[in-house]
Amino acid sequence: TEWNVSLWGKRRAFTENVEKLAELVSEKTNGEFTMNISYGGLSKNTENLDGISIGAFEMAQFCAGYHPDKNPSITVLELPFLGIDSLELERDVAMAVYNHPATVKDLARWNAKLLMPTPLPQYNLAGVGDAPKTIDDFKGLTVRATGGIGAAMAASGAVPTSMSATEVRQAMDSGVIRAAAFAPHAHMSFGTAEIATWWTTNLNPGAVNCPVVVNIDAYDSLTDEERAALDSSVDEAMQYYIDFYNDQTMAKWGPLIEEKNIEQVTFSDADIEAFKAAAATPAAEAWVAENTKRGLPAQELYDLVIETVAASK
Amino acid sequence: MDSIEIGLIVSGGLLLMVILGMRVAFAAGLAGMIGLIWIFWAKKGYDPEDFGWALTVAVKTAGQVPHSKVSSQALSLIPTFILIGYLAYYAGLTKALFTAAKRWIAWVPGGLAVATVFATAGFAAVSGASIATSAVFARIAIPEMIETGYNKKFAAGVVAAGGTLASLIPPSTILVIYAIIVEQDVGKLLLAGFLPGMFSAVVYALLIIGLSVSIKGFGPAVGGFSWKERFEALPPAAPILVVVLTIVLFVYNPFGGEAWGTPTEGGAIGAFVVFLMAAYKGMRWGEFRDALLETAKLSVMIFTIIWGVLIYVRFLGFADLPGAFADWLTSLTMSPMLILVCILLAYAVLGMFMDAIGMLLLTLPVVYPAVMALNGGEGVSAADATFGMSGPMCAVWFGILVVKMAEFCLITPPIGLNCFVVAGVREDLSVQDVFKGVTPFFIADAITIALLVAFPMIVLWLPMQA
Amino acid sequence: MAGTATVLTDNSRLSRLDQGLHKIELLLALLSGLTVFGLMLLAVISVGGRNFFNQPLPGYVDWIQQAMPLIAFMGISYTQRNGGHVRMDMVVGALKGRPLYVAELITTTAMFLFIVLMVWGTWAHFQRSFDFAAPLWSRDSSMDISLPLWPAKLLAPVAFGVLTLRLALQIVGYGRAIATGTAHPVAVPLPLDMAAQAAMEAEHVSGKDD
Ligand code: NA
Ligand code: NA
Numbered sequence: 001t002e003w004n005v006s007l008w009g010k011r012r013a014f015t016e017n018v019e020k021l022a023e024l025v026s027e028k029t030n031g032e033f034t035m036n037i038s039y040g041g042l043s044k045n046t047e048n049l050d051g052i053s054i055g056a057f058e059m060a061q062f063c064a065g066y067h068p069d070k071n072p073s074i075t076v077l078e079l080p081f082l083g084i085d086s087l088e089l090e091r092d093v094a095m096a097v098y099n100h101p102a103t104v105k106d107l108a109r110w111n112a113k114l115l116m117p118t119p120l121p122q123y124n125l126a127g128v129g130d131a132p133k134t135i136d137d138f139k140g141l142t143v144r145a146t147g148g149i150g151a152a153m154a155a156s157g158a159v160p161t162s163m164s165a166t167e168v169r170q171a172m173d174s175g176v177i178r179a180a181a182f183a184p185h186a187h188m189s190f191g192t193a194e195i196a197t198w199w200t201t202n203l204n205p206g207a208v209n210c211p212v213v214v215n216i217d218a219y220d221s222l223t224d225e226e227r228a229a230l231d232s233s234v235d236e237a238m239q240y241y242i243d244f245y246n247d248q249t250m251a252k253w254g255p256l257i258e259e260k261n262i263e264q265v266t267f268s269d270a271d272i273e274a275f276k277a278a279a280a281t282p283a284a285e286a287w288v289a290e291n292t293k294r295g296l297p298a299q300e301l302y303d304l305v306i307e308t309v310a311a312s313k
Numbered sequence: 314m315d316s317i318e319i320g321l322i323v324s325g326g327l328l329l330m331v332i333l334g335m336r337v338a339f340a341a342g343l344a345g346m347i348g349l350i351w352i353f354w355a356k357k358g359y360d361p362e363d364f365g366w367a368l369t370v371a372v373k374t375a376g377q378v379p380h381s382k383v384s385s386q387a388l389s390l391i392p393t394f395i396l397i398g399y400l401a402y403y404a405g406l407t408k409a410l411f412t413a414a415k416r417w418i419a420w421v422p423g424g425l426a427v428a429t430v431f432a433t434a435g436f437a438a439v440s441g442a443s444i445a446t447s448a449v450f451a452r453i454a455i456p457e458m459i460e461t462g463y464n465k466k467f468a469a470g471v472v473a474a475g476g477t478l479a480s481l482i483p484p485s486t487i488l489v490i491y492a493i494i495v496e497q498d499v500g501k502l503l504l505a506g507f508l509p510g511m512f513s514a515v516v517y518a519l520l521i522i523g524l525s526v527s528i529k530g531f532g533p534a535v536g537g538f539s540w541k542e543r544f545e546a547l548p549p550a551a552p553i554l555v556v557v558l559t560i561v562l563f564v565y566n567p568f569g570g571e572a573w574g575t576p577t578e579g580g581a582i583g584a585f586v587v588f589l590m591a592a593y594k595g596m597r598w599g600e601f602r603d604a605l606l607e608t609a610k611l612s613v614m615i616f617t618i619i620w621g622v623l624i625y626v627r628f629l630g631f632a633d634l635p636g637a638f639a640d641w642l643t644s645l646t647m648s649p650m651l652i653l654v655c656i657l658l659a660y661a662v663l664g665m666f667m668d669a670i671g672m673l674l675l676t677l678p679v680v681y682p683a684v685m686a687l688n689g690g691e692g693v694s695a696a697d698a699t700f701g702m703s704g705p706m707c708a709v710w711f712g713i714l715v716v717k718m719a720e721f722c723l724i725t726p727p728i729g730l731n732c733f734v735v736a737g738v739r740e741d742l743s744v745q746d747v748f749k750g751v752t753p754f755f756i757a758d759a760i761t762i763a764l765l766v767a768f769p770m771i772v773l774w775l776p777m778q779a
Numbered sequence: 780m781a782g783t784a785t786v787l788t789d790n791s792r793l794s795r796l797d798q799g800l801h802k803i804e805l806l807l808a809l810l811s812g813l814t815v816f817g818l819m820l821l822a823v824i825s826v827g828g829r830n831f832f833n834q835p836l837p838g839y840v841d842w843i844q845q846a847m848p849l850i851a852f853m854g855i856s857y858t859q860r861n862g863g864h865v866r867m868d869m870v871v872g873a874l875k876g877r878p879l880y881v882a883e884l885i886t887t888t889a890m891f892l893f894i895v896l897m898v899w900g901t902w903a904h905f906q907r908s909f910d911f912a913a914p915l916w917s918r919d920s921s922m923d924i925s926l927p928l929w930p931a932k933l934l935a936p937v938a939f940g941v942l943t944l945r946l947a948l949q950i951v952g953y954g955r956a957i958a959t960g961t962a963h964p965v966a967v968p969l970p971l972d973m974a975a976q977a978a979m980e981a982e983h984v985s986g987k988d989d
Contacts, residue, residue: 002356004631010691010692038630038633040630041627041629041630041631041633041635042627042630042631043377043627044377044381044382046381046922047377047381050377050904050907051374051377053907054369054370054373054374054377054903055366055370056353056370056373056374065922066922067919067920067922068920068925069908069913069917069918069919069920069925069927070918070919140833142829142833142835146922146923147922150923159833159834159835161835161839163386163575163840167386167575170498170500170575171575174573174574174575176574176575176829176835290914293914294913294914295912330886330889331866331867332867332869332870333870333871333882333885333886334866334867334869334870334871334882334883334886335866335886335889335890336859336864336865336866336886336890337864337865337866337867338864338865339864339889339890339893339894340889342893342897343889343890343892343893346893346896372896372897372899372900372903373900373903373904374900375896375897375900376897376899376900376901376902376903376904376935377900377904379848379851379852379897379901379935380848380901380904380931380932380934380935381904383847383848383850383851383852384844384845384847384848384931385844385847386840386843386844388847388851389818389843389846389847389850392815392818392850393815393818393819395815396815396816396819573826574826574829577822577843578822578825578826580822581818581819581821581822581823582819582822582823582826584819585819585820585822585823588816588819602809602812604812605809605812605813605815605816606805606808606809606812608812608815609808609809609811609812609815609850609853609854609857610808610854610857610858610861610863612811612815612850612851612854613808613811613850613851613852613853613854613855613857613858613863614858614863614864614865616850616851616852617851617855617858617864618864618865619851620851670865671865
């Protein structure tokens with residue numbers, strides 16, 4: 001069996017879970033089951049779920065925040081200030097949500113089965129100009145932030161603005177925005193780290209959730225050995241990914257901040273609580289209300305996330 | 314049959330359909346659609362029962378492309394750049410520009426022709442399209458040149474060649490299209506076009522001066538303008554500077570401060586400024602409606618090629634043809650510079666028969682990754698690169714070279730569109746006349762391209778400052 | 780590279796259908812032109828809001844992305860009617876009479892088949908973003924301010940549907956021209972000789988400077 005896998009961009013830390021999975025599966029089946037990974041050749045990233053639904057390719061990666069309406073169930077993972085503080089916890093919480101029957105049903109509308117997450121560290125702001133020291137300093141701060149993080153910024157008095165990641169650097173150069181919310185690897189690859197004068201170390205407003213999915217028909221038509229090879233490789237691929245991200249990407253980030261002499265802004269516990277009060281609770285309530293309307297057991301999904309986080313502490 | 318063979322056969326079929334006269338956009342889309350059906354069906358071992366499945370998957374895959382590809386912020390530059398050109402015309406900027414150029418520079422040998430070149434370069438700064446530029450200047454510049462004793466074929470050639478500057482000097486529709494296909498920063502590419510565009514204009518001017526010095530009675534200098542007349546000619550042409558400054562300031566602030574916004578905003582604000590000027594000059598609803606309709610027509614023509622070709626490109630992605638071509642090219646033992654020159658020559662040949670936008674869209678998906686691979690990959694640093702420049706800079710450099718080639722093709726027979734337009738405007742000139750008149754400029758363009766290849770800093774200096 | 784062409788008219792039903800459809804096509808194309816103008820105003824509002832009121836236009840990018848299909852698709856049939864989609868006319872330019880009509884009939888039929896498939900494909904794309912049960916009927920929304928995407932996605936099958944009618948008319952037109960062998964077929968774009976064509980193109984940018 002040969003599967004086509006639709007990713008985008010180029011090979012990077014973000015794609016190592018899929019690359020590793022392909023390698024493991026091919027090894028375990030002696031090359032009987034191979035994955036042909038394409039970076040952008042098969043689909044646009046915001047349409048990978050459409051491609052899975054059509055059956056154009058068998059596996060794909062995408063981010064929930066690209067299209068909340070397509071996958072409302074997993075957008076719970078993008079709510080602000082959930083208190084997730086490690087990639088391992090991010091993975092555990094994501095898997096708990098992915099395995100919930102309501103989530104399975106939500107994704108089944110796209111003929112898609114959630115295989116594994118691509119855990120990303122919490123976003124933080126990097127910016128130019130005066131560094132915000134307290135929640136009050138966020139008033140009027142123009143910041144590139146999307147989805148739940150954008151809502152959290154707005155609730156804190158900042159002015160979130162939208163643009164594609166590739167335009168962020170220029171927008172910051174030109175004063176269109178003063179700060180951008182990204183994970184560290186994105187701050188490095190989109191050039192904001194080059195010019196930033198400050199960076200928030202512990203705001204941790206949230207992260208995007210980017211699952212890897214497979215086409216259900218393709219999954220079902222695998223031979224038993226092939227399916228076993230795939231299923232048994234998921235954990236190892238994810239562990240490999242997490243180690244890779246921690247050892248390669250995060251290890252570069254700290255020294256870069258030191259080297260560029262970027263001011264590290266650390267908020268007090270009281271400030272973080274203030275952010276949560278201003279942004280987290282209203283966002284969670286709005287999410288539950290809206291998704292209950294869609295017929296999802298929204299409260300149950302939200303509680304599942306909160307409980308899984310609490311259980312880890 | 315493996316997918317690469319399918320890719321080659323379908324590509325051959327596409328070429329055949331294009332030669333038969335099928336509209337390029339639809340020929341490319343159909344080729345892509347057929348290719349997708351073939352690839353999906355082949356995956357199922359050509360089982361007749363699975364043909365329906367293959368057809369459905371192919372149709373739905375192709376059906377994603379139009380909406381998904383045109384809903385792009387960067388692509389919105391294309392219609393705004395087109396609109397700027399039409400509105401600038403109604404704002405009366407062309408005539409003013411020519412008058413100013415004449416009074417200031419026509420005293421050099423070959424005066425009026427040199428003035429025409431610089432006036433077209435000036436108009437290029439508000440016009441995104443070469444053809445429109447040639448059409449406009451055929452009316453104002455050719456009669457005056459003939460009056461002062463120029464060979465009328467040569468006069469027509471100057472205008473046809475001068476028009477090509479519009480696609481290098483920003484704003485440029487074709488540079489935006491290149492940036493979109495290769496997914497590079499639009500702002501950097503637009504900036505990069507400026508110096509090579511001016512450089513081309515200077516090479517044209519030097520050629521004209523050289524010809525008029527060496528050939529007796531070629532074309533007299535036109536002097537005798539007082540300083541008063543010269544300065545009087547400036548204010549009517551000054552709005553061009555306003556528009557240029559507006560667009561430039563949104564992309565890159567040359568005074569060292571912050572730019573004002575994004576290229577998308579710059580294009581739209583530039584269009585707005587010209588719109589106000591045209592309105593001030595008394596543009597009527599009927600004229601405005603025509604400008605909008607022409608903009609719509611040209612835009613839809615370009616967008617249809619874009620999504621049609623991208624369906625074909627999607628198929629190429631499934632067939633993995635670009636990867637195979639890049640592997641093949643990098644495995645050649647020829648020197649990379651020689652390969653690059655061969656690629657540029659291939660564009661010169663192809664451009665004799667094809668339209669510039671269609672040519673770029675059809676070839677770049679395969680050629681661009683190969684050139685990047687030749688240089689050492691997308692992320693290569695300048696120190697490790699074959700051509701001595703980083704991946705993103707190589708993308709910019711190659712883009713300017715390819716666009717210059719595409720512009721060159723606008724004046725080469727048998728289908729040099731600029732020459733047809735000039736002949737169309739001037740009833741006393743046949744297309745053959747214009748092709749004869751434009752021949753000296755082939756040499757100028759060949760020199761320009763050679764220098765851009767040899768000294769990439771002409772292209773890269775400005776974007777490196779930004 | 781054909782840019783423009785002329786379409787002959789007479790009193791036949793075919794020609795009247797052609798002219799009727801042309802009116803609709805003209806409206807759609809004008810809508811597309813007005814959208815370009817709208818984009819321009821949107822940028823003015825966005826830049827002005829940001830610089831003078833410190834209030835960027837929420838979802839500026841989302842709105843641009845919603846507007847682009849209007850610009851990109853709505854004029855597609857108008858452009859086909861007037862022969863404005865580029866092609867290489869070295870071969871067709873050399874043909875006359877029946878051989879020309881046969882060549883045009885073949886390529887037009889190929890286009891027709893392709894566009895029918897595209898109506899199907901783009902309709903399916905629309906359908907995946909549309910859900911009667913969902914709020915705003917939306918199953919796919921824009922990234923920043925969550926605009927439903929289905930209206931923009933619906934524009935493609937609508938515009939291609941009009942183009943299907945146009946191509947069907949042209950197929951009938953070429954078929955009739957083959958049958959009668961006339962030198963003046965109606966309802967189909969006639970390739971002009973190149974210079975005449977360029978003259979027509981040039982006319983669009985003339986008048987003001989004379
Ligand atoms: Na230009
Ligand atoms: Na040519």
